[in-house]
Amino acid sequence: MIVFCVIVLLFPVCGSVPLAGWVQSPGHPRGYDPYSNLTWKKCAPTGHKITLTLLHLDLEESFECEDDALKVFADKVLLFTLCGRKSVKELQASVNPFLQSLPGGCLTVSFLADYSNTERHTGFRGFYTIQDVDECMDPENECTQLCNNYIGGYRCFCRPNYILDNDNHTCKVSCSEDHTNSKEGVLMSPDWPRPYPENSVCSYTLAVEEGLQFELTFLDVFDLEKKENGECIDSLTIKPLNGKAETFCKRDIPSSLLTRSQRVEIIFRTDHKGTNRGFRLSYKTRGMKCTGPVTTKSSMIPQESEYPTGSKVTVKCDKGHVLKSLESAEDKYEATCQKNGQWSPLIPCEPVDCSIPDLSEFMDLSEDDPPTTYLNKISFKCTNEYYQLTKNGTFTCNAEGNWESESGQKFTEDMPKCEPVCGMNKDTSSGGRIFGGRPAEIGQIPWQLLHRISPRGGASLISDYWAITAAHVVDGYETTTMSWLGGMIDGKSQNPVTMETEKIIIHPNYQKVGRGSPSNYNHDIALIKMSKRVPLGRNIRPVCLPKKTDEPKGDATISGFGRFLEEKNSRYLLYGPVQIYPLNKCDSVGLPVTNNMICAGGDEVDSCQGDSGGPLFSPVLGYGSPDNPYRITGIVSWGPRGCGNKSYKGFYTKVQNYLDWIKETMEKN
Structure with missing residues (x-):
């Protein structure tokens, strides 16, 4: 042949x-x-x-x-x-x-x-x-045992008791064994106690009737090849019908293993070389039992190490976990130990999910798609550079499925908001005047608003919806829609930010006289709500309100589009520094002066007609910073006739006295 x-x-x-x-x-x-x-x-x-x-x-x-x-x-x-x-x-x-x-x-x-x-x-x-x-002389011909050369080719073949694998190069032993219905016996690696053969894949199947499980005991020496780092080269894998498979190759394996399964597959794998001895183990059956927990993140009542078949336990989910698969809101159920060693029913306890809360405009999550289940945290950020969070934006998902702040309040009760950054402008130098003052640069006083037509006056933006002005400027116009202009320094600008009023709210203690100069300027303050959100940007931003503890004093800045000559309104926004004086140092020219007013003036610097409602703010323009933002100290209210008279000072509504009214009015409206 x-x-x-x-x-x-x-x-x-x-x-x-x-x-x-x-x-x-x-x-x-x-x-x-x-x-x-x-x-x-x-x-x-x-x-x-x-x-x-x-x-x-x-x-x-x-x-x-x-x-x-x-x-x-x-x-x-x-x-x-x-x-x-x-x-x-x-x-x-x-x-x-x-x-x-x-x-x-x-x-x-x-x-x-x-x-x-x-x-x-x-x-x-x-x-x-x-x-x-002669291919047989080639060390790369991949014949694992014997090689036969013939003219034009070669053929691999094996020693006795080995079979040639389907790759026609590898010799392996036929070592798979079926021990179905055998309740006890001994398994060993091929050729035991001599070194086991190379290129082996042996499968030993153990199977008995339901209600029984196998106990494996390792005998003699357990010796499989492994690397110095402990990684298996040859291995023994024990794979129960239910449960996790375990793979061994070290010498320090447990002497006995309880499989908790009526069917077990034992797989022995070797590579192409080695002189290790292998393994020998005995198997026997014992009655099936269940162990806990029934499912993760749960407890069992009663709590035992093992449960005979037929035992019943109450499964209760741990804190922050619920039975999502049940229609009711129950967090516990009853389970029974089955003959196969498994619990039934098996309902997983899943963590409570707080989900992503509804977010206000300009607010977003700090991370993309964060986990929202029990004990996970989320935080927030403002997506617009002209806004900032009002409070700490970190919340934790609690056991009740609510986002909880660090102070223990619910998200809906302690929700952070993105509020406009106030009191900031572009970097500028200081100095200038209003009456005969210095023109402002664009973005230098971004909170300044102008009502260009009669009544001509100013206002200061204090949020993205609200502005503050003098009551006498809007007195009689409460039911009229007024157009205010911002984001500009040229009163004749063709591209200003135009804002329409929705509400005009004059302080309730102001003595209204209706579209004219009042005889009493006490409580000369009003709030204006715009009909839609003001689009904040580099050139239009709010000024901060003063602190209750900061008494007005020292130097400040006034600004407006009012008269800069005795008979002519300024086309451009002017500003200048003034000094705040005690009220007893200022001549009232016969008009009543109250503690709701501030007196201020400067060297040839003064507010004038057309500046009414505009801001008196500090620190002096050019010295504001994130740590010391610009705050509106006063509102241009009234003064003696003849602007810029060195003998007289101007009077401004003291905003500090109205902080509670401002806050309450804005919250209610």
Whole structure:
């Protein structure tokens, strides 16, 4: 049978490619002519290689064989470039041993002569043969045990008691065993107690009737190959029908294992080498029992280490967990130990989910898609640079499914908000005047508003909906929609931010006289609510309200579009520094002065007609910072006739006295 196979395999070799032959230069041995050339190529069949032996070499000698040359290639790789004369002995020693192809490869010979020779050269001659390759001598043939070479190929085979795997290279043992309905016995690795064979995958199946489980006890030495870091090379895996599979290869395994399963598969795997002894273990059955917990994040009543089949327990979810699969809001149920060692019903306790709360405008989560279940935290941020959180924005999901602040309040009770950043402007230098004052730059006093038509006056933005002004400016216009302009420094600007009023609320203690100058300026303050949110930006931003504890004193700044000459309103926003004086230092010109007023003035700097309702703010313009923002101290209210008179000062509504009214009014409206 073996001889027959060899003859069959020789036919295609003999029929398609000569097994041997000659290759020589044109005219050999008489000599080659100028411009002679030759290209010769032969390829070996599969499982064979082609070998060339040069027996004669006589070519013109030249530097790097640039005149006449013989080149030999193996599978397109240049092996040699030859010229000059070499004896057979020299060729055998340094050239011929290397003139061979890879298995199934090709040899190519290229000869080229130039236009002339100083003497006649006989050329070259070689003998080629096609030979069978002994694949069994190749260490990479992947036969794990024995190898049989034949002409054109090779075959792997195995020692006795081994079988050849489907890959036709790997030898392995047939070691799988079925122990179904066997209640006790012994399992061991192949060839125990001798070293176990390589390339083994043994599967031992244990199975009995429901209500029983297997107990495994390891006997003698447990010795499987492993790496120095403890990683398994060979392994023993115990895989119960229910439960988690465990894999072993260390020597310090437990002596006994209770599988809690009526069916167990034991899988023994080895690699291609090693001299370890393996394992031996006994198995037996015992009655099935259940263990706890029934499900994670729960407790059991009563609490025992094991429960016989038929036992009933009450399963109660841990704090912050609920039975999501039940329609009711129950957090406990009854479970029974089954014959297979499992609890039924098995309802998981899942963490309470607070979900993402509804967020106000300009507010977003600090993280994308954060977990929202029990004890997880979320925090918030403002998405607009002109807004900031009013309080700490971190909340924790509590056991009741509510987001809880650090102070213990619910999200709905202690919800942070994105409020406008107040009292900030662009970086500027200080100085300037109103009456005869200095023009403001765009964004320098971004809270300044203007009512351009009669009554001409100013106001200060204090939020993205509310502005504050003098009561006498809006007295009589409470039911009228007024248009206020902001985000500009030119009173004739064609592109201001236009705001329409929704409500005008005058302080209840202000003595209304209706569209005219009152005889009493006490409580000269009013709030304006805009019909829609003011689009805050670099050029229109609110000013901060004063603190209750900060008594007005020192230097401040006033601003407005009022008169800068005796008879002419300013087209541009002007500002200037003033000093705040005690009320007893200011001449009231016969009008009543109250503690609800501030007196302020400066050297040729004063507010004037048309500035009414505008701000008196501090610190002095140019000295504000995030730690010391600009705050509206007063509202331009009244003063003596003749703006800029050094003998008189102007009077401003003291905003500090109205903080509670402002807060209450804004919250109610």
